[in-house]
Amino acid sequence: MTTWRVKRNIMKRYDITAKIYDERYFEEQNRKYQRALKDVNIEGLVVLDMGCGSGLFFSYPAKQAEIVVGIDVSHELLLRAKKQNKQFKNVFLVQADADHLPFRDCCFGAGFAFTVLQNIPNPAIAMAELRRTVKTNNKIVVTGLKKAFAINKFIDILEQTTMQIISFIDEENLNCYIAVLTA
Numbered sequence: 001m002t003t004w005r006v007k008r009n010i011m012k013r014y015d016i017t018a019k020i021y022d023e024r025y026f027e028e029q030n031r032k033y034q035r036a037l038k039d040v041n042i043e044g045l046v047v048l049d050m051g052c053g054s055g056l057f058f059s060y061p062a063k064q065a066e067i068v069v070g071i072d073v074s075h076e077l078l079l080r081a082k083k084q085n086k087q088f089k090n091v092f093l094v095q096a097d098a099d100h101l102p103f104r105d106c107c108f109g110a111g112f113a114f115t116v117l118q119n120i121p122n123p124a125i126a127m128a129e130l131r132r133t134v135k136t137n138n139k140i141v142v143t144g145l146k147k148a149f150a151i152n153k154f155i156d157i158l159e160q161t162t163m164q165i166i167s168f169i170d171e172e173n174l175n176c177y178i179a180v181l182t183a
């Protein structure tokens with residue numbers, strides 16, 4: 001299957017399941033956000049949430065960061081993100097592919113990708129895009145779904161980026177590994 005066909009199928013899948021996403025995943029995603037934010041200070045930054053889905057993460061950065069930009073391929077999830085976060089005037093949404101971020105180099109103060117890489121045919125491309133768009137030496141948080149990536153495979157993906165790994169969290173109550181890197 002071509003890369004685009006794979007992505008289109010993923011996009012359709014998330015569009016179809018958008019309605020049940022929050023109910024099904026809120027608690028486990030929330031645990032990841034809280035754990036990740038212990039290691040990253042986003043106060044006053046312009047933050048990218050790559051593969052933001054329904055915007056479950058936004059309530060944290062919207063209160064601390066200057067601006068939050070969420071991108072996702074799923075139109076339905078973005079509509080939910082918009083509806084559910086309309087109280088936050090500093091949140092902006094863009095429908096885009098993580099492999100082709102429509103932003104200039106070094107425009108974000110921090111980048112996050114929670115439970116997204118398992119959907120990306122070649123995670124190295126999306127990781128390179130995150131690195132390109134986040135300011136040099138600033139932090140990037142990516143999580144790897146344990147059922148999709150053996151720990152060594154996920155660490156390989158991180159090492160291929162040649163970014164420095166600041167912390168690697170593997171806790172039993174999380175269904176993802178959480179890595180904090182510097183761009």
Ligand SMILES: C[S@@+](CC[C@H](N)C(=O)[O-])C[C@H]1O[C@@H](n2cnc3c(N)ncnc32)[C@H](O)[C@@H]1O
Binds near residue numbers: 053055071096
């Ligand atoms: C498991 S959900 C995680 C959503 C969100 N990060 C969260 O914490 O709830 C994976 C998300 O990745 C998005 N996604 C998948 N492939 C993508 C791509 N190529 N570019 C951007 N987003 C993508 C999906 O639409 C979906 O919203």
